[in-house]
Amino acid sequence: MFLNPWSLALCLLSAISVFLIGVACKTAVRVIRHWDPAADNQGQIALESEIWLSSTLVQYGLGFQIVSLLLYVLAADHFSQMLSGAMCATGSLLANEYGLPLLMVKIAGMFLYGLWIVLHQLDISSEEYPLVRLKYIFLLLVSPLVLVDTALLVLYLGGLKPDIITSCCAVIFDEGQGGMVQNLLGGQDDQGSLFLYYGWMAFLFGAGIAAWWRQKISLYIVYGLAMAAFFVLALNTLIAVLSSYIYAMPFHNCPFCMLKREYGYIGFLIYLPLFMTVFSGVTPMLIQPCQAKAVLAGTVAKLQRKLIVVSVAALAVYAVLSSYHYIVYTVMGGEG
Amino acid sequence: MREFSEKHLNILDYALSSLWRRKGKNLSVFLVFTFVIFLLASFQFLTRSLLDAAQATLRQTPEITIQYMVAGRQESIPVSYAAKIKDVFGVRKVTARVWGYKFNEVTGSNITVMALAHFPRLDQEVLAEGRFGAKGEKGWAVIGQGVLDDLGLGSRRSFSFFRPDLTLKPFTVSGVFGPESNILTYDLVITGIDDGRDLFGMEATLATDLLVEVVNPLEIATVARKISKALPGTRVVTRPQILKTYEAVFSWRSGFAAICLLSALAAFIILAWDKASGMSPEERREISILKILGWQTPDVLMIRFWESFALALVAFGCGTILAYVHIGYFQALLFRSVMMGWSVLRPGLSFVPVVSFGDLFLLFSLAVLPYLAATVIPAWRCASVATDSALRG
Amino acid sequence: MLVELENIIKIYNQGQVNEVMALDRVNLTVAKGAMVCLKGPSGSGKSTLLSIIGCIYPPTSGRAVIAGTQLARLPDRFLTIHRRQTIGFIFQHFNILPKLSVLENIMLPLMPLGISPGKRRAMAEPLLERFGIDHRRNFPAGEISGGELQRVAIARALINAPPIIIADEPTAHLDSELSKEFLRSMRQLKGEGKTIIIASHDPLVTDDGGVDMIYAVRDGRVSQDVS
Numbered sequence: 028m029f030l031n032p033w034s035l036a037l038c039l040l041s042a043i044s045v046f047l048i049g050v051a052c053k054t055a056v057r058v059i060r061h062w063d064p065a066a067d068n069q070g071q072i073a074l075e076s077e078i079w080l081s082s083t084l085v086q087y088g089l090g091f092q093i094v095s096l097l098l099y100v101l102a103a104d105h106f107s108q109m110l111s112g113a114m115c116a117t118g119s120l121l122a123n124e125y126g127l128p129l130l131m132v133k134i135a136g137m138f139l140y141g142l143w144i145v146l147h148q149l150d151i152s153s154e155e156y157p158l159v160r161l162k163y164i165f166l167l168l169v170s171p172l173v174l175v176d177t178a179l180l181v182l183y184l185g186g187l188k189p190d191i192i193t194s195c196c197a198v199i200f201d202e203g204q205g206g207m208v209q210n211l212l213g214g215q216d217d218q219g220s221l222f223l224y225y226g227w228m229a230f231l232f233g234a235g236i237a238a239w240w241r242q243k244i245s246l247y248i249v250y251g252l253a254m255a256a257f258f259v260l261a262l263n264t265l266i267a268v269l270s271s272y273i274y275a276m277p278f279h280n281c282p283f284c285m286l287k288r289e290y291g292y293i294g295f296l297i298y299l300p301l302f303m304t305v306f307s308g309v310t311p312m313l314i315q316p317c318q319a320k321a322v323l324a325g326t327v328a329k330l331q332r333k334l335i336v337v338s339v340a341a342l343a344v345y346a347v348l349s350s351y352h353y354i355v356y357t358v359m360g361g362e363g
Numbered sequence: 364m365r366e367f368s369e370k371h372l373n374i375l376d377y378a379l380s381s382l383w384r385r386k387g388k389n390l391s392v393f394l395v396f397t398f399v400i401f402l403l404a405s406f407q408f409l410t411r412s413l414l415d416a417a418q419a420t421l422r423q424t425p426e427i428t429i430q431y432m433v434a435g436r437q438e439s440i441p442v443s444y445a446a447k448i449k450d451v452f453g454v455r456k457v458t459a460r461v462w463g464y465k466f467n468e469v470t471g472s473n474i475t476v477m478a479l480a481h482f483p484r485l486d487q488e489v490l491a492e493g494r495f496g497a498k499g500e501k502g503w504a505v506i507g508q509g510v511l512d513d514l515g516l517g518s519r520r521s522f523s524f525f526r527p528d529l530t531l532k533p534f535t536v537s538g539v540f541g542p543e544s545n546i547l548t549y550d551l552v553i554t555g556i557d558d559g560r561d562l563f564g565m566e567a568t569l570a571t572d573l574l575v576e577v578v579n580p581l582e583i584a585t586v587a588r589k590i591s592k593a594l595p596g597t598r599v600v601t602r603p604q605i606l607k608t609y610e611a612v613f614s615w616r617s618g619f620a621a622i623c624l625l626s627a628l629a630a631f632i633i634l635a636w637d638k639a640s641g642m643s644p645e646e647r648r649e650i651s652i653l654k655i656l657g658w659q660t661p662d663v664l665m666i667r668f669w670e671s672f673a674l675a676l677v678a679f680g681c682g683t684i685l686a687y688v689h690i691g692y693f694q695a696l697l698f699r700s701v702m703m704g705w706s707v708l709r710p711g712l713s714f715v716p717v718v719s720f721g722d723l724f725l726l727f728s729l730a731v732l733p734y735l736a737a738t739v740i741p742a743w744r745c746a747s748v749a750t751d752s753a754l755r756g
Numbered sequence: 757m758l759v760e761l762e763n764i765i766k767i768y769n770q771g772q773v774n775e776v777m778a779l780d781r782v783n784l785t786v787a788k789g790a791m792v793c794l795k796g797p798s799g800s801g802k803s804t805l806l807s808i809i810g811c812i813y814p815p816t817s818g819r820a821v822i823a824g825t826q827l828a829r830l831p832d833r834f835l836t837i838h839r840r841q842t843i844g845f846i847f848q849h850f851n852i853l854p855k856l857s858v859l860e861n862i863m864l865p866l867m868p869l870g871i872s873p874g875k876r877r878a879m880a881e882p883l884l885e886r887f888g889i890d891h892r893r894n895f896p897a898g899e900i901s902g903g904e905l906q907r908v909a910i911a912r913a914l915i916n917a918p919p920i921i922i923a924d925e926p927t928a929h930l931d932s933e934l935s936k937e938f939l940r941s942m943r944q945l946k947g948e949g950k951t952i953i954i955a956s957h958d959p960l961v962t963d964d965g966g967v968d969m970i971y972a973v974r975d976g977r978v979s980q981d982v983s
Contacts, residue, residue: 029618030614032403032614032618032621032729036729039729043736079661079743083664098724101721105721108610288719288720
């Protein structure tokens with residue numbers, strides 16, 4: 028299903044991302060091969076200049092990845108109006124085996140490009156550019172993701188078959204599985220899930236504050252790992268439990284409909300702090316090895332503390348916003 | 364954080380003043396960009412407007428339609444099938460419908476004639492004048508605006524159609540559909556089922572199709588599946604399927620147009636790249652001066668980014684507003700024929716442009732982002748001007 | 757010493773066919789608060805020497821310490837940061853941006869520093885008053901007189917309160933009156949503790965009483981000028 032504006036926009040963005048990251052990789056290869064800080068020749072000067080190009084391209088790549096993620100979700104919602112059995116974006120993503128993996132690749136891309144930008148900022152904070160080779164090796168390792176993204180996109184769009192009335196058949200291709208609502212996740216014990224969810228959040232608050240206070244490597248690692256696990260837990264709880272309170276429908280468990288106007292675009296206010304808290308919670312752990320470079324020790328330590336503060340603050344915002352509808356329902360007995 | 368935001372505000376300030384200082388150079392890019400966005404946005408708004416109009420009126424269609432198929436083609440369905448359908452759990456009502464086309468040799472148009480025993484969804488407010496026929500009343504017809512003009516009735520309120528045996532069947536116009544329902548009723552004549560059978564020479568035991576109403580709209584698909592099992596030789600079409608088909612067709616047409624416009628977008632991107640790459644000696648000198656005065660390469664890159672972004676944003680705003688005016692006030696003058704089909708009787712549809720966040724975001728992604736991507740490498744080349752070139756005078 | 761250059765070599769296009777040695781084992785020192793003149797014909801390496809002292813690019817080899825910072829192999833980013841804190845430039849043609857106002861031109865070095873507009877104006881006000889161009893603050897710089905342009909250039913060089921002022925052929929396109937006025941300003945700044953380095957072969961400059969030392973630059977080499 029390529030012949031519609033949404034598919035064209037997604038393909039165009041994908042092609043542009045491949046181009047941007049491709050050019051950045053060209054710089055990566057040149058830097059890895061020829062970087063010599065002691066040299067004072069045209070080549071080295073050109074490389075130093077190209078670093079700015081590559082960092083700008085990766086920043087653009089990150090921006091495009093975020094836009095393309097949102098566009099993908101909106102497009103899936105649009106496609107649901109053409110696909111049999113699909114009530115909303117979730118249905119579209121489940122229409123073939125490539126929809127969900129594509130979503131996950133896009134989310135992963137966002138985090139990885141973001142991490143590269145953090146590494147870049149650390150690198151340029153020191154006169155010696157101590158991380159230059161590491162960050163470009165990292166870029167080369169991460170860049171195939173943009174090709175995977177494009178391939179999955181093409182396979183996904185190619186595999187979508189709009190439900191057009193055919194001339195002969197009476198068959199209705201309803202994969203609704205017993206209803207018009209399709210869910211990513213099955214039923215879960217609400218109380219148990221929420222207990223785990225809020226308990227984990229409480230643990231994260233404690234661990235975050237401890238990490239900020241004591242600034243110990245072990246605490247950063249604990250916080251980072253707990254945050255990574257929380258990402259999965261949060262999405263699970265949001266989809267399986269909390270979303271139905273947002274929609275005021277017990278069997279509507281869609282992670283995407285909350286981004287729509289009908290629900291006051293509340294999804295943006297929930298997902299944004301969630302991504303922020305996870306990214307800024309995991310990054311201190313990931314950049315810890317950079318402390319091994321003596322010139323960066325102080326800068327890394329400062330950045331880790333700042334990120335923990337951002338992470339805990341974003342977690343608080345997320346906790347309030349994701350729980351709002353549940354609390355309104357439980358305490359006030361529903362809306363209106 | 365504060366310093367970071369102040370720095371960016373300062374650079375934005377400089378970028379906007381730079382854009383204004385070089386308005387001559389940027390004007391051509393701005394105008395072309397606005398035009399490209401205008402074209403893309405017009406198609407998007409028009410598609411959405413048509414779709415909304417179609418969906419609003421398609422909600423009047425029956426939930427399930429049963430057609431009898433022989434050798435892959437539709438034939439008249441025995442009315443006795445209704446009894447089997449009524450047995451299916453979840454069916455509320457089954458109505459027989461007779462419909463077909465009458466060709467007007469004079470104008471070369473096809474008029475759709477539809478005959479029902481009851482009119483479950485259509486109410487009096489749909490009519491601009493008159494009424495539907497009463498139960499048992501014969502020879503009445505409610506016609507669409509297009510039929511009124513096509514048959515050249517003027518103020519007359521009676522007409523005749525030929526039966527298959529070339530005898531004339533007279534009708535009295537008891538009502539005329541209002542223009543709001545034009546998309547469905549423009550070329551439509553509605554009459555009682557007996558008059559319909561009489562006109563098409565159909566036996567009383569037959570109908571063109573059977574319309575099914577269900578008790579629970581969420582169960583349309585389930586009921587349809589049961590009906591198709593009970594009546595294997597039939598084609599069962601549901602309202603959601605019709606809606607999705609319309610969505611697909613409009614989407615296809617819009618996508619086709621978008622492909623054509625993508626070539627315009629590509630040409631614009633090349634223009635943008637070219638303009639961004641060209642640097643006058645004065646610009647080169649300015650960058651060199653800035654760099655000697657302490658601006659870094661990423662700062663200069665940021666100037667170029669904000670220039671591009673500001674220009675793109677203003678062009679986007681102008682283009683979408685112009686598109687809105689084009690659709691809303693000029694009724695899509697430039698594109699009607701692409702989206703409206705090629706029938707002789709085209710409904711006089713009034714477009715109301717519908718602007719949603721999703722559509723704007725889509726347009727932004729299609730137009731603004733490629734432009735920003737096209738200007739990044741030329742911007743870097745510009746920012747890489749040798750710092751000391753201003754020293755050499 | 758505010759400027760210490762020891763065995764400075766600068767080679768352009770190293771290793772290529774068009775390789776050029778612009779500076780050949782240059783030794784030069786400038787004390788804090790001194791006014792120094794670099795004299796030499798075009799192609800002598802004077803501009804290159806200015807660029808190194810001005811922290812525009814580092815030397816190929818040798819020891820260059822400007823205001824306490826070693827330049828050798830500093831990446832461009834850090835050179836720029838050091839330059840904007842340390843050096844005030846006055847260009848040959850002043851290089852004022854004609855379409856920006858006088859005030860905007862003076863504040864230009866402050867913009868990438870994240871300083872708010874109010875604070876920037878507060879830093880520029882005293883300079884506008886000092887150099888008597890307050891009444892021209894909102895005029896496009898392209899519409900003011902040559903003398904006023906000169907004063908704008910000096911004000912811009914001073915906005916960041918740098919310890920070193922570098923002037924490249926500042927009097928090349930000025931009449932003698934304006935040249936004398938310029939030298940008066942430089943002597944005043946010297947009196948305030950600024951270190952002044954002027955590249956010029958104008959006798960008005962080389963013969964000025966405020967100049968402590970003249971260096972002759974020829975074929976990439978520097979020597980004290982005792983003539």
